[in-house]
Amino acid sequence: MQPMDRRLMREINQNMLLNLIRAYAPISRTELKKLSGLSLGTIVGITAALIEQQLVREVGVAESTGGRKAGLLEIAPGGGYVIGIDLREQLIAGTVLNLHGIVVYEDTWPAPLRNNATQAIGLIAAGVEQFIERSRVAREKVIGLGCGISGPVNVQEGVSVDSWILDWHNVELGKPLAEALDMPVFVDNAVNCLASYEKLYGHGRRFHDFLLVTLGRGLGMAVVIRDDLFRGAQGLGAEFGHIPFEVDGRLCECGNRGCLEAYIADHGIVTTYHELCADPVVVKAGEANIADINELYRRAKEGGRCAARAFELTGERLGTGLATLVNLFNPQCIILNGGEEHRIDLLLEPMHAALEKRIFSQLGRDLSMIVEQETTPINWARGAGCLVLRDFFSSPVNA
Ligand SMILES: [Zn+2]
Known part of the structure; x- marks a missing residue:
């Protein structure tokens, strides 16, 4: 074996051990041996180096099978x-x-x-x-x-x-x-x-295949397949917001017409409101800003029928879009991220109804739907x- 290969091999083993320690901590060297397939000698050597570099630390001991104490390892946070x-x-x-x-x-x-x-x-x-x-x-x-x-x-x-x-x-x-x-x-x-x-650290830890859909200023998506991000041939894939939703529909920011985002994003909700009822108080469709969507939300919450209908229709459209995703990907889970302004509550009921109606065959049977209402720039x-x-x-x- 060339020295370069040995170094690469050690690096690969080291990263594998780091990842196992991250995922299974606190974990003993014996358990690491079982999970990694590496020899105990290799594990002892690499973990000693990682402890020296302060990347890994010992946290307490566990009874090992022979009655001896086995040191437990975790990633050193600092x-x-x-x-x-x-x-x-x-x-x-x-x-x-x-x-x-x-x-x-x-x-x-x-x-x-x-x-x-x-x-x-x-x-x-x-x-x-x-x-x-x-x-x-x-x-x-x-x-x-x-x-x-x-x-x-x-x-x-x-x-x-x-x-x-x-x-x-x-x-x-x-x-x-x-x-x-x-x-x-x-x-x-x-x-x-x-x-x-x-x-790495959130709801996705439990799933190998999941979709993350984000609402707000735009309509975004990430696709995780077999624990890895799916990107498509050019690496630009999974643009859920820009799937054609209506032939010759609304003009989208991207220059196309009828993209789903033009209906679901914040400005899309305001446009829907305008289509339902002309209201000069809320600014012209297409020029909506965060103040307008907050105003609409407030009105809907206070019983304004037109504003409430705009959110309801948006929820139906979102559910229809999500059904497309379920039919395409058959994911274990969809994490729905409600943006930064906590408005998703008004979308949920019509969204679930539309989703249920449009899912093909049994594709949605074991689907977990996780809604995260609060997101911040942080x-x-x-x-x-x-x-x-x-x-x-x-x-x-x-x-
Ligand atoms: Zn578009």
């Missing part, structure tokens, strides 16, 4: 830190996560990113440096930066292909940010970031940090 940022139109949300995926510091700061791709790298890099300083985490313990952004992303190249929300097109982020910050940088679609969190940033953790705990063979 052995390293990752930074996750979520890029918004006018602000950046940032988190510092420890190796347990727990947020140890969080903050948001203003950054005029929309329509400002030329200054993006400078703005982001300076913001992240100051953020790390404020967090008081030792710079040398930072393993890498994960960066979440709306719209399709070329993950290999770290390029934002199209972000309609930021009005960015073919903006290179990965390489220039890695150079500016001198650390590994991972860029992915924001919903894929959230799904990475769900898979949740999205935490997801971005999980891009780095996912890489850290994955085998280089799969990378």
